[in-house]
Amino acid sequence: MRAGSEMTGPVALTLAGISKRFGATLALRPLELEVPAGRILALLGPSGCGKTTTLRVIAGFEVPDSGAVLLGGRDVTELPPNRRGLGMVFQNYSLFPHMSVAENVAFGLRMRRLPRAERDARVQEMLEVVRLPGYGDRYAHQLSGGQQQRVALARALITRPAVLLLDEPLGALDKALREGMQFELRELQRRFGITTILVTHDQEEALTMSDSIAVMSAGEVVQTGTPREVYERPRTRFVAEFLGTANVFAATVTGAAPGGWAVRLDGADAAAALATPEPPQPGRRILFAVRPERLRIQPAGAGIPATVRDAVFRGSYLVHELAVPGLAAPVFVYGQAGAADAPPGAAVGLAWRAEDAVPLADPP
Amino acid sequence: MRRRRPDPVAIALGAFVLLFAVFILAPIVIVVVASFSAENFIAFPITRTSFRWYWRIVEYRPFLDSLITSVELAFASAAIGAAIAVPAALALGRARGPVVTPVTTFLLAPISIPAVVLGFALLYFLSALAFGVSFRSLLVAHSVVAIPYVFRTVLSVYRALPASLEESAAILGAGRWQVLWFVTLPLVRPGLFAGCLFAVLISLDNLPLSFFFGTAQTNTLPVVVLSYMQNQFDPSIAAISTVQMAIAVAVLLVTERMYGLRRLNAL
Amino acid sequence: MSARRPHRAAPLLWLAPALAFLALFFVAPLGGNLLRSLTEGQAQDDAAFYYAKLLTDEYYLSVMWETIRVSLITTLICLAVGYPVALFLVRHAGRWHGVLLFLLVAPLLTSIIMRTFGWRVLLARRGLLSNTLLDLGLIARPLDLLNDPVSVFVGLVHVLVPFMVLSIAAVLQGIDRRLEESARVLGASRLRAFLSVTLPLSVEGMATGAILVFMLTNGSFVTMLLLGGGKVVTMPLLIYQQFTMTQDLAFASAMGNVLLLAALACLALQVGMLRRRGMA
Numbered sequence: 011m012r013a014g015s016e017m018t019g020p021v022a023l024t025l026a027g028i029s030k031r032f033g034a035t036l037a038l039r040p041l042e043l044e045v046p047a048g049r050i051l052a053l054l055g056p057s058g059c060g061k062t063t064t065l066r067v068i069a070g071f072e073v074p075d076s077g078a079v080l081l082g083g084r085d086v087t088e089l090p091p092n093r094r095g096l097g098m099v100f101q102n103y104s105l106f107p108h109m110s111v112a113e114n115v116a117f118g119l120r121m122r123r124l125p126r127a128e129r130d131a132r133v134q135e136m137l138e139v140v141r142l143p144g145y146g147d148r149y150a151h152q153l154s155g156g157q158q159q160r161v162a163l164a165r166a167l168i169t170r171p172a173v174l175l176l177d178e179p180l181g182a183l184d185k186a187l188r189e190g191m192q193f194e195l196r197e198l199q200r201r202f203g204i205t206t207i208l209v210t211h212d213q214e215e216a217l218t219m220s221d222s223i224a225v226m227s228a229g230e231v232v233q234t235g236t237p238r239e240v241y242e243r244p245r246t247r248f249v250a251e252f253l254g255t256a257n258v259f260a261a262t263v264t265g266a267a268p269g270g271w272a273v274r275l276d277g278a279d280a281a282a283a284l285a286t287p288e289p290p291q292p293g294r295r296i297l298f299a300v301r302p303e304r305l306r307i308q309p310a311g312a313g314i315p316a317t318v319r320d321a322v323f324r325g326s327y328l329v330h331e332l333a334v335p336g337l338a339a340p341v342f343v344y345g346q347a348g349a350a351d352a353p354p355g356a357a358v359g360l361a362w363r364a365e366d367a368v369p370l371a372d373p374p
Numbered sequence: 375m376r377r378r379r380p381d382p383v384a385i386a387l388g389a390f391v392l393l394f395a396v397f398i399l400a401p402i403v404i405v406v407v408a409s410f411s412a413e414n415f416i417a418f419p420i421t422r423t424s425f426r427w428y429w430r431i432v433e434y435r436p437f438l439d440s441l442i443t444s445v446e447l448a449f450a451s452a453a454i455g456a457a458i459a460v461p462a463a464l465a466l467g468r469a470r471g472p473v474v475t476p477v478t479t480f481l482l483a484p485i486s487i488p489a490v491v492l493g494f495a496l497l498y499f500l501s502a503l504a505f506g507v508s509f510r511s512l513l514v515a516h517s518v519v520a521i522p523y524v525f526r527t528v529l530s531v532y533r534a535l536p537a538s539l540e541e542s543a544a545i546l547g548a549g550r551w552q553v554l555w556f557v558t559l560p561l562v563r564p565g566l567f568a569g570c571l572f573a574v575l576i577s578l579d580n581l582p583l584s585f586f587f588g589t590a591q592t593n594t595l596p597v598v599v600l601s602y603m604q605n606q607f608d609p610s611i612a613a614i615s616t617v618q619m620a621i622a623v624a625v626l627l628v629t630e631r632m633y634g635l636r637r638l639n640a641l
Numbered sequence: 642m643s644a645r646r647p648h649r650a651a652p653l654l655w656l657a658p659a660l661a662f663l664a665l666f667f668v669a670p671l672g673g674n675l676l677r678s679l680t681e682g683q684a685q686d687d688a689a690f691y692y693a694k695l696l697t698d699e700y701y702l703s704v705m706w707e708t709i710r711v712s713l714i715t716t717l718i719c720l721a722v723g724y725p726v727a728l729f730l731v732r733h734a735g736r737w738h739g740v741l742l743f744l745l746v747a748p749l750l751t752s753i754i755m756r757t758f759g760w761r762v763l764l765a766r767r768g769l770l771s772n773t774l775l776d777l778g779l780i781a782r783p784l785d786l787l788n789d790p791v792s793v794f795v796g797l798v799h800v801l802v803p804f805m806v807l808s809i810a811a812v813l814q815g816i817d818r819r820l821e822e823s824a825r826v827l828g829a830s831r832l833r834a835f836l837s838v839t840l841p842l843s844v845e846g847m848a849t850g851a852i853l854v855f856m857l858t859n860g861s862f863v864t865m866l867l868l869g870g871g872k873v874v875t876m877p878l879l880i881y882q883q884f885t886m887t888q889d890l891a892f893a894s895a896m897g898n899v900l901l902l903a904a905l906a907c908l909a910l911q912v913g914m915l916r917r918r919g920m921a
Contacts, residue, residue, distance in 0.1 A: 071544075093547075102538065104539050106556075108561055117543070121547030387728060391725070394722065395741075401760050401799065402747075402759060458658050458659045459659060461655035464651035467651070484667055486905075486907065488877055488897075488900050490877045490881060492667070494674070494897055496670045498670070499669060499673050500670075515666075517662075517666075575750065579754075615751070615754060619750055619755065622749075
């Protein structure tokens, strides 16, 4: 299922109708995916959604039951992994423990029968690029996690693959290291201009590192788009809630409003507006989502009446939990710490801009 | 860690283990010492020392011949066992499904069968096949026993290797044989040598299996020593046993040196 | 999360040489053995002749019982001796760990003949043990253990206890010490904590070791041949004697099959245990 806008431009990789079954489990429903050339695409989803299976199908480690994998227009579905000209970095880096760093990095070139002198020269070059000059004689166990990852990248990139595959590359690193590596990876990708597919379950990583995100759930792609698009205009409740916190409301369309629909919240006696290009269908019941940071707390009287249940200080921001009469679930509002915060028990008004409310495709 | 009051349980256990160590070492030490006796009979403690019983090994042809036969047999059967077991272990190492357990059990079965039964059965089977009572028959028998030892350790080491290592090699352009040559086999080598070590040591001492294949020309050391022992009970038995042990220790040290067996928990 | 079937470097076909070799040189001979026991010698007229003889004749029944008895006793002794050693190895050995481990594996470097020979010297009437005890005044007359069945058990335990120790140690290794410590914090005495926590958790190691030792004892005959003055006659020894003295091959085959059956039963137990552990 393809939805949302993709980047325009040449397509490096296409997955057409890929399905895969393991025993009784359907890991991939017929899947469609287009990966734009020269960009980083993140396959994002919870564990079990099929993202790693998809990556392995692209790599050639899994043969799909149906469908085709097209690399630069060429059908490679029947080709074994060693003939696809791809690069891959595994979650645990998989550096060959019995070979030195230089030998690891040179491996791909050795398989391509490059003469030794040229190999060595390119290895040295590559080690400089990943900022590990002179590390050629060390062994994997002598390196830190971050260094191992850089060697793994050097090893994958040295063969100038058409597409680079990354399987949860930052999972094993601690927080501080992770942020540094996120930027380094983007740097490398920009420098080589190489099409990259990144598999992750970490939404923050996907948002930070990728040019486009394909959100996956239960074996299919639920939405694709730029990080901004997927975050600000999620198509389904799943996407809205996976990419951050979302307040989801049930409502009935009452009519048109400037730029969208006027709705009445179910349960609460309150009116609101949503922005959407589609024509309104009065009487239709829908779900819509608003991000906590887009909600505003106003003095009582303006906006939807609500009471503050709790206020939690989170360092860089403040979380208010509001109870709206008639609604079962609490509403969360993120605000700047230091802004006038409303104490628990206070009566306030809840408001948002129409363009921050996104209708969801799920049935209410 | 601060040292507190000595732990009575640890001390008691330690004392027990000390006695245990004496128990384990006593017969071995006695034999080694007795081999240097100058007397004509076994006596312990020894009064005078001499190397004469070691010379006996060279003088008494059956000792020397059978020692050579045993060593050749041990290494040859380990090699054959390895050639057969390694591909099997690699094939089974990444296999899933109901076929794995029965096949593994089957390949490990020869060490669970009493060697007497197997030796006896093989004797008649091989003579029916006109293999004869010869080195060839011995080789077949010892190879059958060598296979499980090598299979077990190689399988264990291979299973512990992350599959992603071979996958990395593949995606870097290595074909099946290249993956095996550059990645799989080098990493599986400690298992191979541990298994072969076991096979060699077991073969050197395998009396029940070799017993049935003895002839004047081909006999293994344990069989020769056993029959010698039943007629003459003198220190040459101690001497030849000590030499056999020295060979085994040498094999162990060489293998350990080359392949760092200490890292293997698969033992 | 990874896919179910990893990329395979070696095809299943590579199992073929091993399967073929063992089918030909392992299964077929044993099959021939079975056949021989049912069709040759006096079984030509009555297929079950030898088995009937084994199961009805008092002498043979006693030998079979003796085989099991010796294996059981050896197993129990190995358990009693081996457990404390394993406990020490895993919990208290510290820097002696390597030495102790080597000590356990070292006997494999010596031949069984060497070891039984050593015991003969030690346990003989004028042997080291007897003389030492005489000198210490602990006994009045020389002790001839060599002709006593005890020497057989000494020899067997000497060979087999390392297997027991290693089996138990492997399982003890995986038992978290903190479990016992938790029990002690809750008020249990040290002994109680051990008995209620560690011992039950190590049963698997004890069972693995026990099956192994039982199986190996079942197949031993050199020890019984050289120690105990021939007083301990078990099945393998009988087969050996049958072969060297009477040449009644079909009978020897039948005896071998009975022994084989016992071994297969143990093997089945082992597989059952592995399966329970989820490792099969």
